Amino acid sequence: MERHLAATHEEADALVDLSNVLRDERLGGHHPRSLHRLRLVLDALADRAGDRAVRVHAVADRSLRRAGGAFPGPAEPALLARWAGRGLIEEAGDADEPLLDLAEVTGLPVISRDDFRDFRTSHPWIQGNTTQFLAPAREGDRVVLRERDMGIRTPAQISRKIEESDLKAHGLLAGRHRRPMREIVTRHWRCPERGCALYDRRRGSQVRLPLMRHGVPVCELHRAPLADDGPRTGIVQLKLLVDGACVHRFTLDADTTVEIGRAPDAGGIALYRLLPEELARRVSRRHLIATVTGGDLTLRNLSSRGTRLLRPGAPGPVPLSADRGVPFHVNDIAELTPGAALTRSARRYPAEIAAAWRRSGAKAPARGPAHADTEWL
Numbered sequence: 001m002e003r004h005l006a007a008t009h010e011e012a013d014a015l016v017d018l019s020n021v022l023r024d025e026r027l028g029g030h031h032p033r034s035l036h037r038l039r040l041v042l043d044a045l046a047d048r049a050g051d052r053a054v055r056v057h058a059v060a061d062r063s064l065r066r067a068g069g070a071f072p073g074p075a076e077p078a079l080l081a082r083w084a085g086r087g088l089i090e091e092a093g094d095a096d097e098p099l100l101d102l103a104e105v106t107g108l109p110v111i112s113r114d115d116f117r118d119f120r121t122s123h124p125w126i127q128g129n130t131t132q133f134l135a136p137a138r139e140g141d142r143v144v145l146r147e148r149d150m151g152i153r154t155p156a157q158i159s160r161k162i163e164e165s166d167l168k169a170h171g172l173l174a175g176r177h178r179r180p181m182r183e184i185v186t187r188h189w190r191c192p193e194r195g196c197a198l199y200d201r202r203r204g205s206q207v208r209l210p211l212m213r214h215g216v217p218v219c220e221l222h223r224a225p226l227a228d229d230g231p232r233t234g235i236v237q238l239k240l241l242v243d244g245a246c247v248h249r250f251t252l253d254a255d256t257t258v259e260i261g262r263a264p265d266a267g268g269i270a271l272y273r274l275l276p277e278e279l280a281r282r283v284s285r286r287h288l289i290a291t292v293t294g295g296d297l298t299l300r301n302l303s304s305r306g307t308r309l310l311r312p313g314a315p316g317p318v319p320l321s322a323d324r325g326v327p328f329h330v331n332d333i334a335e336l337t338p339g340a341a342l343t344r345s346a347r348r349y350p351a352e353i354a355a356a357w358r359r360s361g362a363k364a365p366a367r368g369p370a371h372a373d374t375e376w377l
Ligand SMILES: [Zn+2]
Pocket: 191, 192, 193, 196, 197, 198, 219, 220, 221, 222, 223
């Protein structure tokens, strides 16, 4: 299972609420906690993503491995401890908070059956969400992942639940001091000071996040409130699969058109070094063309050998059109030749956003009133 665990979210295809999955007795097994359930969920995700080498970033409550007797044997909590020691899984006092923060800034799906009712005030994006949460469900002798409708919880339901779980103080604190991160990370910002290019989106690809002061994004140098410089387009990430396992990831820039093939012209994505020779020989020099418009991706075939498009739930593959761009969604597969394919990952925001947020979190972990007037995103 280790090869499916990503130490950072950057190479992950999904986030896993590890305590929730390991405790989910509906997935099978006779023990209150079991690692076998993670195995079933990883298989389900591999099926869904069409990638045998699919990877997850798993976050666990620190208490998960404490109750050793709840597991089928002592080897499982010992393995969890080793994974935590090597940084393959992340542990926290309460995993929900880092899990939801990461989900918010990366756009990655969250595998959990939790309702996250206590967090609907601090994470309003959960309300009514029908795409970002996946529930494992037993289907015969295997497990499948289904998109969840998180529904809307009313303030009365939320506050009742918060009271029930004795998290009232925490919830109020989160509601008052937490910045709506999604509103900040999904916009570009610009400093009004003349000549200040610190946040200039045209200056390069590096993502720089504003400093937050009293809920307002300000320039790190000039402390002036930043001007909204338009929406930050979600990124598109493609994965190259060899024999159904991811071997490489490419990030496509917004509003670009790029050729992909064995050896396309300059500016294209060349696959010849990334594929085994016998596969590379069967891929055309210019095999297909990808166009990113906003957050949407379309593919068009260029190869005389053709490209086959496989969609989840479709009865079978269809030839990719050579005449017009065809929308390419998360988990769709474009087969260049048997054994070599492209698929689209679920990542929506640049990895740098979450990385910057993680670094700032490490610097100032406390979110209490003492830190509330100036905090890094
Ligand atoms: Zn400035």
